[in-house]
Amino acid sequence: MERHMFGDLIHMGTSAIAVRVGAEPDIKGFTVHEQLIRKSSPFFEAALSNPATTAHPILIKLPKCSPTDFHVYVQWLYTGRVHVVLTSPITSDKDTDEYCLLIRGYLLGEYLQDTHYRDTLMDALVQLVSGPIKSFLARTEFGRIYQETKIESPLRRLLVDVAVWRHNWEYAKEQDFPKEMFWGVMTGLADRCQRPAGEAQSTSPFEVVKGTCHYHCHGDDTPCYKPKPPV
Numbered sequence: 001m002e003r004h005m006f007g008d009l010i011h012m013g014t015s016a017i018a019v020r021v022g023a024e025p026d027i028k029g030f031t032v033h034e035q036l037i038r039k040s041s042p043f044f045e046a047a048l049s050n051p052a053t054t055a056h057p058i059l060i061k062l063p064k065c066s067p068t069d070f071h072v073y074v075q076w077l078y079t080g081r082v083h084v085v086l087t088s089p090i091t092s093d094k095d096t097d098e099y100c101l102l103i104r105g106y107l108l109g110e111y112l113q114d115t116h117y118r119d120t121l122m123d124a125l126v127q128l129v130s131g132p133i134k135s136f137l138a139r140t141e142f143g144r145i146y147q148e149t150k151i152e153s154p155l156r157r158l159l160v161d162v163a164v165w166r167h168n169w170e171y172a173k174e175q176d177f178p179k180e181m182f183w184g185v186m187t188g189l190a191d192r193c194q195r196p197a198g199e200a201q202s203t204s205p206f207e208v209v210k211g212t213c214h215y216h217c218h219g220d221d222t223p224c225y226k227p228k229p230p231v
């Protein structure tokens with residue numbers, strides 16, 4: 001049994017809110033401790049600070065979000081764990097796999113403005129794309145990602161790096177990259193071609209940044225979700 005620091009106990013308060021996620025016919029209700037979700041998500045902090053939404057009982061509606069993705073988010077809020085490994089397909093969403101859940105989860109984190117959630121999922125994504133080559137990009141909804149993220153998004157940077165360093169282009173023949181991504185990939189490939197032969201053939205840029213904040217979105221003013229290793 002793994003033991004943890006007493007000081008890391010989560011302070012949840014006593015007030016709970018209801019969140020209704022999804023649109024007909026796929027709607028699911030959740031109950032979440034208000035203090036917990038406000039602390040993690042500026043979106044909820046703003047929504048729950050608005051007098052129009054603080055009438056009791058508090059109900060926040062997220063009609064554009066997926067109940068599955070929100071379920072994974074809530075579970076992470078309480079446990080710090082990301083439940084995305086599938087042993088069988090999700091009944092309502094048969095095309096989903098671990099990679100899709102991580103990408104969709106990241107976009108939910110973007111919508112909820114939750115920095116630590118995005119950085120947690122990013123570390124899982126980096127781990128996944130560092131593994132044996134799979135057809136990651138062939139299963140990526142670039143249009144949605146570029147629509148729902150900002151230009152400086154680490155997710156965009158990661159996808160460009162995957163395309164440049166890890167992707168099996170056999171899978172990319174039918175891909176329609178957004179213009180911004182296309183130019184990012186072209187620049188990355190040009191840079192890779194100019195490197196010394198051994199380095200240009202290397203497939204380890206993800207190894208170099210492993211364990212660092214390279215793809216994190218927290219910036220200099222917000223501490224990383226990961227504790228610093230002892231010096």
Ligand SMILES: [Zn+2]
Pocket residue numbers: 119212213216218223224225226
């Ligand atoms: Zn970090």
